[in-house]
Amino acid sequence: MTADPSSPQAAPIRIAPSILSADFARLGEEVRAIEAAGADWVHIDVMDGHYVPNLTIGPMVVKALRPHSKLPFDVHLMISPVDHFLDAFAAAGADIITVHPEAGPHIHRSVQHIKSLGKQAGVSLNPGTPAKMLDYLIDDIDLVLIMSVNPGFGGQSFISSQLRKIEAVRKMIDKSGRDIRLEVDGGIDAATAPLAIAAGADVLVAGTATFKGGAGAYADNIRRLRGA
Ligand code: DX5
Ligand code: ZN
Numbered sequence: 001m002t003a004d005p006s007s008p009q010a011a012p013i014r015i016a017p018s019i020l021s022a023d024f025a026r027l028g029e030e031v032r033a034i035e036a037a038g039a040d041w042v043h044i045d046v047m048d049g050h051y052v053p054n055l056t057i058g059p060m061v062v063k064a065l066r067p068h069s070k071l072p073f074d075v076h077l078m079i080s081p082v083d084h085f086l087d088a089f090a091a092a093g094a095d096i097i098t099v100h101p102e103a104g105p106h107i108h109r110s111v112q113h114i115k116s117l118g119k120q121a122g123v124s125l126n127p128g129t130p131a132k133m134l135d136y137l138i139d140d141i142d143l144v145l146i147m148s149v150n151p152g153f154g155g156q157s158f159i160s161s162q163l164r165k166i167e168a169v170r171k172m173i174d175k176s177g178r179d180i181r182l183e184v185d186g187g188i189d190a191a192t193a194p195l196a197i198a199a200g201a202d203v204l205v206a207g208t209a210t211f212k213g214g215a216g217a218y219a220d221n222i223r224r225l226r227g228a
Contacts, residue, residue, distance in 0.1 A: 011202040014040035015222050016074050016183065020056065020154045021207035027061070028068040034210065037218035041074040041096075043185070043205045045154075046089070051080035051103050052152035059088040066093035076124065076185070076205075078151045079103060083110055090117040098122030098145050101133055111140050122183070126151065127159050131168040138176050144169050146201070149186030154207040158187030163199045170200025190224040197227070 017039050022030035031042055044062060049055040062073065075094035079085060080103040089097055097114045101107040101123065114121035122143035125133060127150055134144060146166050149156035166184060173180045183203035184196040193204055210221050 011181065013197060013226055014181070014203045015210070015225050016041035016043040016203055016205045017210035017218075017222070018043040018045055018154060018185070018205050018207035020045045021211040027065060030211075030215075031065055031068045033215045034218055034222075035069050035071050037215075038222045039071060039210070039218075041072045041203070042069055043074045043076060043207075044094075045207075046075060046077045046079055047152065048079035051100070052078040054152045059085070059092040062089060062092035062094060072096060074098070074122075074183075074203075074205075076122075076145065077103070081105075083113060086110070086113050086117065090114075090119050094119060096120040096122055096143055098124050098143060100124045100126065100151075101129065102126065108137060108140075111137060115140065122181075124151075124185075125165065125169075127162055131165050131172065134169065134172060138172055138178070138180070141180060143181040143183055143203075144173070145183045145185055145205075147186055148184050148188070148192075148196070151186075156187055158189075158192040158195075160195075163195055166196060166199035166201050173200075188225065190227075193225045194227055 017034045047054045047056040072095040074096045076098045082099050082103045097119050099110045111121045120142035122145050124145035126147050148158050148162040181203050182201050184201040185205035188204050188206040189209040
């Protein structure tokens, strides 16, 4: 199943493996392996043990990974407060920086800050956060990230109610006429990927489903997510 090719907004499906499920002792090698296996973006989950109950990667690790890949670095910030880290992630080599509205007092200001750094700005909606949160942001953002699990951990089950939100946000994006990616994150596998795509998503984040089976399996895993 693919997005309607007759839609003026139809974009190719991009696969963004989340390195949260990679071998952290060999991260550079893992990033090279997913690029060779056909990944489109590298999704980097940044967690602070405060906004979400897990601790992961900081700007120094992003900077260390930068020479290992030419792919866009899609940096998903699950940290609060977030604003004072935006410059550091931009300098470290992020291409897309995504923030959560609940993680700071002024989401519009955070988006403007990311744009002022010359980076693409994303806004992420948690499972309980309504699509209308985007009403006054849609004119400025480059990406919407729909969380199909509660943020914090890989390997959780896809929350089906988020399909309705993907559909609603797809309509908002098409109505805006702007070039905005619609990304879905959490519990994406060969079974849920077609549902997310049919609802209007054009970027799929996948941690568990990409990295299972070791490097020899990555290309097949990514192909399966594309529905090929
Ligand atoms: C969750 C992260 C996701 C997560 C996805 O907070 O934002 O990117 O790693 O993992 P899977 O694909 O295993 O659900
Ligand atoms: Zn993520």
